[in-house]
Amino acid sequence: MKDGPDIARIAALIGDPARANMLTALMSGKALTATELSQEAGITLQTASSHLAKLDAGGLLSLRKQGRHKYFSIANDQVAHLLETLMGLAAGSGHLRTRTGPRDEEMRKARVCYNHLAGHMGIVMYESFLRKGFLHVATDDLTLTNTGASFVDGFGIDLKELKAKKSPLCRECLDWSERRSHLAGSLGRSLLARMENLGWAKRVPGSRVVRFTKAGQAEFDATFQR
Known part of the structure; x- marks a missing residue:
């Protein structure tokens, strides 16, 4: 062998x-x-x-x-990324469990993927970062631009502290429910934590669902959809 x-x-x-x-x-x-x-x-x-x-x-x-x-x-993040990718492949092949209720719709809208925001809202945020030039995408690399660093600092995240950690700052993660990318890595984790600290959203106990308040949804839309 x-x-x-x-x-x-x-x-x-x-x-x-x-x-x-x-x-x-x-x-x-x-x-x-x-x-x-x-x-x-x-x-x-x-x-x-x-x-x-x-x-x-x-x-x-x-x-x-x-x-x-x-x-x-x-x-670690690598294992989580692998699992999310496998979920996407299973969904793309038609191997989906039967939907059991409204919570599944919430899962598709916004959920936690190990430690970062996934689902439709995670994709919206990631594509907003690309559209505004906050991220630079190379063949096998995803980096935060100077413009992106300014936004992150202004959003109340200590970028210097994040860069000092061993885990990757930015990582692309394939979203299982929409099979498009969302943002992982230590930056993705910190963005979700910051939204929770601001009171925009909270995790539903016993579930992966992330539920945004009405005011939090409005703030998210104003920040990432314009």
């Missing part, structure tokens, strides 16, 4: 339905216990623990201990 990345191993880890359901649940960005993840996957705690051990060993999860409890979360 030829040397190289073991794609099959990673694909097998994600491909199991129970493990895929648990990974999807963790795309909310919230750390969950094995018990909570077993409920998400519809399996016993013992079976969930076995699956989680495999995902952890495969580098897809991060494990934190707090007292007697263990909390699992997505390992």
Whole structure:
């Protein structure tokens, strides 16, 4: 067998339905216990623990201990980006779960993708950044321009602090529901956090939905749609 990345191993880890359901649940960005993840996957705690051990060993999860409890979360932005891309491929191939109610429409409008804004509103924001020249797109690179840096600073985000972090500042992420790009990376994460701090929006407990207030929607539209 030829040397190289073991794609099959990673694909097998994600491909199991129970493990895929648990990974999807963790795309909310919230750390969950094995018990909570077993409920998400519809399996016993013992079976969930076995699956989680495999995902952890495969580098897809991060494990934190707090007292007697263990909390699992997505390992990093790269894993989250991979999962969102796979969701987009599944949706594009027609492999969609049955819609169960209004919340699904909310998911398509605005949701958290691990730690940044996704859905229609995430795409609107990303395309606004491109249209206004805030981002420069190269073949395999996405960079913040000087004009973009001025906007980010004016929006109340400490850009110097973001640049000092190891994680990428800007990253393009394929949105699963619309199969167009939204903004990830530390900047994407900070933009969503800033909107929450401003009171524009809040995350719906137990869901990936991000719900904007009426005033917050107006502020978002004025900032990113003009």
